[in-house]
Amino acid sequence: MTLIRFRPLLAAAALLVLAAAQKAPPPRWWSPGEGRSFPATLDYANEHGTQRSLLVGGPMPTKGHPFFEPIGPNGRACVTCHQPADGMSLSAATARQRWDETRGRDPLFAASDGSNCPSLPQSEKASHSLLLERGLIRIQRPWPVREWQGKPVTPDFTIDVVRDPNGCNSGEKYGPKAGNVSVYRRPRPVSNFKYLLAVGFAYDPKQGIALPRDPDSGAMQSGNLMADNRARNLREQMEDASSTHLEFAKHLTPAQIDRITDFEMRLYTAQQVSKQGGALDSGGATGGPAKLRDSEPGALGSIGTPVWSEYAAWEKISSEDAAKLTPEQLAFRQSVARGARTFRDKTFLITDSSGINSPVGFGNPVRNSCVFCHNMAQMGNDVAPGQVDLGTTTLPYADPFDDLPLFRITCLKAPHPFYGRTFYTYDPGFALTTGRCADAGKITLQSMRGLAARAPYFSNGLAKDLRAVVDYYERRYNISYTEREKQDLVNLMSVL
Amino acid sequence: MKNLSKLSTLIALAAPLSAFAAETGDYVRFVSCPVYRDADSGKKSGCWLADERASGKRYDVSQSPYKPDWNRAVLVEGLVTADSTAPCGSTVLNPVRTSILSEPCQRHMLPAEGHPGRKFVLPARNLTPLSVPRKPPAGPFAARTFPVFFEFDRAFVVYQYSDFLLDNAAQWIIAAKPAKVVVTGYAATDPESVSGVTLAERPEVALERAEIVAESLRRLIPGLIIETRMKTGAKPADLPDADGLPGQSQRRAEISAEF
Numbered sequence: 001m002t003l004i005r006f007r008p009l010l011a012a013a014a015l016l017v018l019a020a021a022q023k024a025p026p027p028r029w030w031s032p033g034e035g036r037s038f039p040a041t042l043d044y045a046n047e048h049g050t051q052r053s054l055l056v057g058g059p060m061p062t063k064g065h066p067f068f069e070p071i072g073p074n075g076r077a078c079v080t081c082h083q084p085a086d087g088m089s090l091s092a093a094t095a096r097q098r099w100d101e102t103r104g105r106d107p108l109f110a111a112s113d114g115s116n117c118p119s120l121p122q123s124e125k126a127s128h129s130l131l132l133e134r135g136l137i138r139i140q141r142p143w144p145v146r147e148w149q150g151k152p153v154t155p156d157f158t159i160d161v162v163r164d165p166n167g168c169n170s171g172e173k174y175g176p177k178a179g180n181v182s183v184y185r186r187p188r189p190v191s192n193f194k195y196l197l198a199v200g201f202a203y204d205p206k207q208g209i210a211l212p213r214d215p216d217s218g219a220m221q222s223g224n225l226m227a228d229n230r231a232r233n234l235r236e237q238m239e240d241a242s243s244t245h246l247e248f249a250k251h252l253t254p255a256q257i258d259r260i261t262d263f264e265m266r267l268y269t270a271q272q273v274s275k276q277g278g279a280l281d282s283g284g285a286t287g288g289p290a291k292l293r294d295s296e297p298g299a300l301g302s303i304g305t306p307v308w309s310e311y312a313a314w315e316k317i318s319s320e321d322a323a324k325l326t327p328e329q330l331a332f333r334q335s336v337a338r339g340a341r342t343f344r345d346k347t348f349l350i351t352d353s354s355g356i357n358s359p360v361g362f363g364n365p366v367r368n369s370c371v372f373c374h375n376m377a378q379m380g381n382d383v384a385p386g387q388v389d390l391g392t393t394t395l396p397y398a399d400p401f402d403d404l405p406l407f408r409i410t411c412l413k414a415p416h417p418f419y420g421r422t423f424y425t426y427d428p429g430f431a432l433t434t435g436r437c438a439d440a441g442k443i444t445l446q447s448m449r450g451l452a453a454r455a456p457y458f459s460n461g462l463a464k465d466l467r468a469v470v471d472y473y474e475r476r477y478n479i480s481y482t483e484r485e486k487q488d489l490v491n492l493m494s495v496l
Numbered sequence: 497m498k499n500l501s502k503l504s505t506l507i508a509l510a511a512p513l514s515a516f517a518a519e520t521g522d523y524v525r526f527v528s529c530p531v532y533r534d535a536d537s538g539k540k541s542g543c544w545l546a547d548e549r550a551s552g553k554r555y556d557v558s559q560s561p562y563k564p565d566w567n568r569a570v571l572v573e574g575l576v577t578a579d580s581t582a583p584c585g586s587t588v589l590n591p592v593r594t595s596i597l598s599e600p601c602q603r604h605m606l607p608a609e610g611h612p613g614r615k616f617v618l619p620a621r622n623l624t625p626l627s628v629p630r631k632p633p634a635g636p637f638a639a640r641t642f643p644v645f646f647e648f649d650r651a652f653v654v655y656q657y658s659d660f661l662l663d664n665a666a667q668w669i670i671a672a673k674p675a676k677v678v679v680t681g682y683a684a685t686d687p688e689s690v691s692g693v694t695l696a697e698r699p700e701v702a703l704e705r706a707e708i709v710a711e712s713l714r715r716l717i718p719g720l721i722i723e724t725r726m727k728t729g730a731k732p733a734d735l736p737d738a739d740g741l742p743g744q745s746q747r748r749a750e751i752s753a754e755f
Contacts, residue, residue, distance in 0.1 A: 201623050202663065202716060205655035210662075210712035218718065300625065347539055352567075361647075361654040363563025365532060365605075368539045414598075417565070 028085040029098065032070035032077030032107065035063035038263075043272065044085035048452035048494040049280075052272035053084055053191065054289045060263065066256040067263050072246035075107030078260065081137065081187040081245065087450025088191040088269055092135035092461065099125065099132055112247055113138040116403075117168035117182070130166075130403060134461030136184035138168060140244070141228070143181045145435035149212050149232070155435035156413045162424065163406040183427040184404060185227050185459045188446050191269035192289075193234070195376060196224045196447060198298030200383035206355045207385070223385025227443050227459045230433045234261050268292040270449045271495050276332040280495050283321055283333065284313025287495055292449065295378050301344075305377040308340035308492065315341070332491060338484075339492030343370045348479040355388030355442050358417040370473075379447050380496070386445030390476060392458045393427040394419065394441035397476055399462055401426060411437035426460060452494050466490045520578040524548060524555070524589065525743060527571055527691040529601035530564035533584055535613025543584030543613050544594065545606075546572045549691060556584040558614065560594040561621070561657035562647050569599040571648050571690065573743040585611040591739035595648030599693075621660035621737075630667065637672035642751040643735050644709055645744055649697045651681075651704035653712065661737055662709060665751045666716045674753035676721045677713060681706030682730035684746035697747065702726035705749040713751070 026036070028044060040058035043050050062068035067078040082088045090108075098106045109128050111118040114137065120127035130136040144155045159176050161169045168182040169175040175182075199220045203210050211220040214233045223229055231237035235257050242248040252260075268289035273279055280287025287310050301307035314337035322330050349365040350356050356373065357364035366372075373388060374380040382388075391397025395406075404426040415421040416437050423440070430442035443459045457463040463472055470486045473479060481489070518524050526548040533543035544558045557564070557572050564570040574589030582588065624630055642665035644658050653659050669677060683702035687694050706724040713722055732742035 200625055200627070202626060203623060203653070203655075203659045203712075205659065208651075208653040208655075208659075209708060210666075210715040212715055213718065220715075296627070298627065303625070347536065349534065349542075358565065359650070359652045361562035361652075361657070362540070363532075363542075363544065364565040364567065365542070366540060366563075367534070367536060367542045372539070418567070 028083075029094070029101075030068070030079045030083055030085075032068060032075060032080060034068075035061075037061050038068075038084075042084055044453065046085075046271075046453040047275075049271060049275045049277075050273040051085075051087055051269065051450055051453045052289050053088070053267060053269040054293055055263075056266040056268070056293060058266070060266075065259060065263065066252065067260045070107070070246075071252075071256075072242065072248035074110040074112065074247045076110060076246050078190070078241065078246075080108050082190040084269075085453065087189050087453035088267070089189040089450070089454040090135055090187045091454050092131075092133060092456055095135055096132050099128070104128065110247070113140070113245060116166035116184075117174070119167050119171070119173075130184050133403075134184075134456055134464075135186050136461055137187055137245070138182050139185050140168075140174075140180050140182050141230075141432045143176045143179060143432075145432060148434050150215070153435040155431075155437075156411065157431065157435075157437035157440065158410045158412065159428065160408040160410070161405060162408050165403055165405065169405045169407075181407070181428075181432060182405065183432070185427070186456070186461055188227065189269065189450055189454065190264055191267045192292055192379060192447055192449055193264050193267070195292070195297040195379040196381060197222050197234075198376070198383075200298040200300055200376070204385045205360050206387060208359065211385070221385075223387070224381055224444055224446075227446075228430050228433045229385065229387055229444050234264065271452045274332065274336075274495050276328060276491075277336060277495065278325070278329050278333075283317060283325075285333075286310045286313075289449075292378055297376075297378070298383060299377045300383050301371060301375050301377040306344060307371050307374060307377055307380055308343055308496075310378070311336050311340050311492070311495070313337075335484075335488045335491045336495055339488035339490075342481075342485050342488055343374070343492060345369055346479070346481070346485065348477050350477060352418040353389050353391070354417055354438060359438075364418075373445055374448060379449060381447050382445045387430045387439065387442040388445065389418075389429070389441035389443070390458075390473075391441065392462050392472070393429060393443065393460055394423065394425040398426060398460075399472075401460070404460065409437065409440050413437070416440060429459070448493065448496050451496055466493045469493065518548075518551070518553065518576045518587075520576055522576045523574070523740075523742070524576060525571070525573045525690055526550065527569055527597065527693045527695070529604070530557070530566055530568075530570045530594070531604045531606060532564075532566050533606040533608065533611060533613070535584060535608040535611045537613040537615045540616040541613045543611065545584060545586050546570060546594070548572075554586045555592075556582065556586040556588045557592050557594050558584055559588070559590045560592045561619065562594065562596075562654045564594045565596050566603040566605070567601060569597040569601050571595040571597055571695065571743075573741050575740060583612050583614050585609065591741055593647070593741055593744050595650070597648070619656045622656045623660055623663055632671040633668045635672065637668075637674075637753075637755070639674075639755055640668070640672075640753050642668070642753075643733075643737060643745075643748045644705075644751065645738055646701075646705055646747045646749070648684075648695070648743075648747060649701055651701055651708050653708060662712055662751075663716075666713060669713070669720065669751075669753055670717055672753060672755075674755050676723065676754045678723045678725060678752045678754060679706045679710045679713070679749055680725040680727055680752065681709070681749045682746065683726070683728050684730045684743070685728040699726075699728045702728055702730075705747075709749045709751060 270289040431440040574592030579588040681702040687696040730746040738745035
């Protein structure tokens with residue numbers, strides 16, 4: 001009797017549970033080897049809204065897939081540091097959450113590079129502070145540089161360790177005297193590779209030479225793969241990552257490389273929904289990853305589709321459309337559109353930045369805007385190989401960090417064009433690949449997509465949030481952004 | 497008597513370089529510290545100025561394909577124009593080249609002071625994106641030489657000038673399929689006194705120029721047979737893409753296709 005009376009309620013409750021189960025977001029953390037399927041559309045919430053990854057041709061089983069399987073002894077997989085919920089990178093917040101959930105036992109915190117230095121006591125949280133506070137992974141580069149692009153190299157600078165707070169640049173095993181240099185960098189997002197591998201022109205204007213060829217395919221290299229451009233193609237990037245981050249002692253097989261490449265080339269990631277602005281592909285805007293999937297890569301925005309014109313329709317929202325929005329949504333959309341304009345049109349004097357002011361021929365200073373370097377349509381990376389020195393890793397422009405090693409660079413031939421004969425850096429960047437003093441401090445520009453999900457920013461995590469990115473540029477180049485322009489830029493970056 | 501006549505001609509030619517104000521069409525060559533005028537007409541619109549100390553004349557040198565660094569001295573080479581608009585507030589040199597030298601300068605920036613500067617215009621010598629189909633050069637093909645030009649004492653292939661010339665050569669070579677290419681780097685190693693400064697390029701920059709051009713050709717045209725050579729003591733040559741500037745014509749590499 002009672003059951004019969006409550007039958008409709010029970011049925012409704014069951015439907016609600018079912019609906020909730022269907023709409024429940026997938027677990028945020030992807031553990032290596034867990035074997036779930038990577039769906040064709042994968043959404044994750046972040047503080048600015050929802051980010052979406054599209055897998056063309058998906059879904060894809062990850063069981064046995066080398067991107068998702070722990071192929072090395074430390075229990076990590078590629079996905080450990082390239083998490084779908086974090087724009088295929090890894091946010092510092094996620095690292096902290098993972099520490100708390102596993103009490104530091106997740107393979108993410110492997111001694112080799114998930115701690116400040118393997119020589120530190122690994123059970124202590126402080127030994128992993130760089131990863132937990134700024135999302136930094138230790139990168140150990142050989143020193144001296146001996147070869148680049150298949151040619152022998154003799155560095156034209158010396159490197160001395162001024163300060164080694166973590167112990168990974170001194171002693172018998174670590175540091176220049178032991179044949180290596182440890183720097184600390186953010187994992188770069190593994191998505192939208194169609195754009196990062198695209199080649200717009202046959203020449204590298206920053207190096208004054210035609211682009212080198214991919215050693216495998218013979219195609220021209222984009223030069224936009226890694227922070228210091230050490231990998232010539234995805235294969236070399238994978239081999240570098242598997243031997244260091246996964247501690248994989250063997251070589252990846254051609255079949256494994258093909259499978260990882262296939263996955264990476266099919267994946268597109270971008271913010272899809274803004275908490276404040278609503279759906280980013282509505283009201284005439286074309287935000288979100290579908291536009292990335294459907295566009296041709298490698299186009300210079302200045303001679304084709306302007307960079308961030310995905311939001312051009314929000315410049316003039318009709319009164320009819322405006323009536324469908326809340327006042328907050330309307331204001332946010334207008335702000336994003338202004339931000340795109342500011343990004344393209346607000347010029348300032350770019351000074352003393354190698355890769356821009358030298359040796360290209362633009363002069364020092366040169367007046368231009370953000371889009372001068374962030375010039376590829378749809379992506380905001382550089383159409384040319386993007387090695388430039390914004391000062392984020394090098395004094396006097398870099399912020400003071402007492403937890404990073406500090407190196408003294410001494411140029412043995414010509415002085416650095418802007419820093420002189422001797423200068424100080426936390427990360428020599430591209431110079432650790434080329435061996436050239438003039439390249440010290442240069443870091444490859446990266447994709448601007450998916451920023452909302454992967455704080456902090458810049459290669460060393462200098463900017464804790466999007467506002468800090470704008471603030472860095474403001475103090476580096478004395479741009480005189482208004483408060484509204486700063487917020488417009490933050491809002492723009494939150495929807496990319 | 498004949499020698500005296502030659503000498504007087506040389507003196508007449510040299511006169512505009514020092515004591516007297518240059519006139520339209522004159523070639524001026526001097527070393528100075530550059531001054532940046534922040535005339536904001538948008539991207540890449542700032543003005544570059546340089547004073548010829550001997551004459552006290554300030555020139556607008558903004559139209560050089562390779563621009564100054566306000567921290568360093570600059571070698572200016574250019575032709576005085578009759579441009580009366582003076583968008584940067586000074587007599588315009590065009591064509592003009594501004595080579596960055598190693599001597600430090602006090603950086604100096606002027607406000608616009610009402611001068612509009614120039615809105616950026618894409619230079620005529622600019623590379624075509626790879627996405628744009630190109631019509632291959634038409635034959636018949638015979639031995640030909642392509643020059644590529646450089647800044648003073650440097651071997652850097654400058655964006656939207658030297659790269660354009662190099663790329664034209666490469667496209668022609670791809671179509672012409674020569675048996676061999678010889679790249680000869682030149683250096684202006686004979687010392688010259690300019691504004692009281694003795695200037696001479698390093699002899700080794702000749703080979704550096706040949707090598708950088710050859711490496712680009714190897715990357716653009718895999719399998720191409722290339723030989724590099726060097727020549728010091730380069731003399732001015734009549735080469736159209738040097739834009740009538742003798743100093744620029746000396747600082748070059750030549751790509752010679754042999755059949």
